[in-house]
Amino acid sequence: WAKSAGRGCYAVFDPARGRREHARAELSAAIPEALAAGEFFLDYQPIVPLSGDRIDAVEALVRWRHPDLGVLSPVEFIDLAEDDGHIMALGAYVLMQACRAARRWYDLDPEGAPIISVNVSAVEVADPSWLTRVEKTLTETGIPPHRLQLELTERAFMADDGGPLAALRALADAGVRIALDDFGTGYSNLAYLGQLPLQVVKLAGPFVQRIRDSAGATDFVVLESIVGLTHALGFTATAECVETRFQAEQLRALHCDTAQGWYFHRPLTEEGVTELLEGQRRDRHGSVGGTV
Ligand code: C2E
Ligand code: MG
Ligand code: MG
Ligand code: MG
Secondary structure, eight states: OGGGOSSSSSOOSOTTSSOOHHHHHHHHHTHHHHHHTTOEEEEEEEEEESSSOSOOEEEEEEEEEETTTEEEOGGGTHHHHHHHSTHHHHHHHHHHHHHHHHHHHHHHOTTTOOEEEEEOOHHHHTSTTHHHHHHHHHHHHTOOGGGEEEEEOHHHHOOTTSHHHHHHHHHHHHTOEEEEEEETSSOOOHHHHTTSOOSEEEEOHHHHTTOSTTOOHHHHHHHHHHHHHHHHTTOEEEEOOOOSHHHHHHHHHTTOOEEOSTTTOOOBOHHHHHHHHHHHHHHHHHHHHSOO
């Protein structure tokens, strides 16, 4: 498990690309200019129901098209941005771009449009200006709160002064879906889960990847209990990093609700998602009455 205990499932991009410790500071300092130059962009990975076919949500995943280093994974720069405060501007940009894309998908097909799911750093949530910014972005883009999901890791809920929790409660009360990301990689204190303003628990990739033919019975028992606990608390269970049909079938058998992973869809461009949604809409019309 240890290898995958950080962010994401594991780095999708070549980790050997030229950066060393001294280059990290340089990379970080370049973020504001890179933002202004439009070097950051989003991919979108669909989250699908395990029973059913309509896409439930798409998760926005930020990438940096660096002029010298090529396309960088968020694993390579989110931590840096958190350390020096650039995460506030980067997070604002991501949320705005994601909501704008969501708005375009909604305008294309209000009935089939997916929820937009955006990763938020614990550092952002702890900032007193964050809540207002989220509300403002929703208003400006015309996205109703219930069409936005925010993904946070446990760290975001654990600040001592309770400020983040209050902000998340306010958003949840307004209808925003709050998802606990990477559940199972951190301390995962089960007792406090019920106290959080959550709607969704995302089971971390390493959990899901323990499902293989050779997996022991305990792996399934543990997963089944976590899905059961999630449901008992009234939350939805999403599995991350589903790579095989076997994993998808097992998760369905465990009554996991939704899933995300290469088995279903890789992260796509906005246009890629648009095409998927158009296909989905054609199917819907086709199966209803043959009209297109
Ligand atoms: P995450 O939120 O847990 O996102 C899931 C990660 O798993 C993504 O990596 C995704 O590309 C990858 N993934 C999806 N399906 C599969 C699969 O089947 N197998 C494997 N091995 N991997 C899969 P990515 O895009 O590199 O993002 C890594 C992490 O960076 C994210 O983990 C999230 O914590 C963070 N991140 C990404 N975008 C943002 C952002 O806009 N803001 C913040 N604060 N963090 C972000
Ligand atoms: Mg992750
Ligand atoms: Mg996430
Ligand atoms: Mg995750």
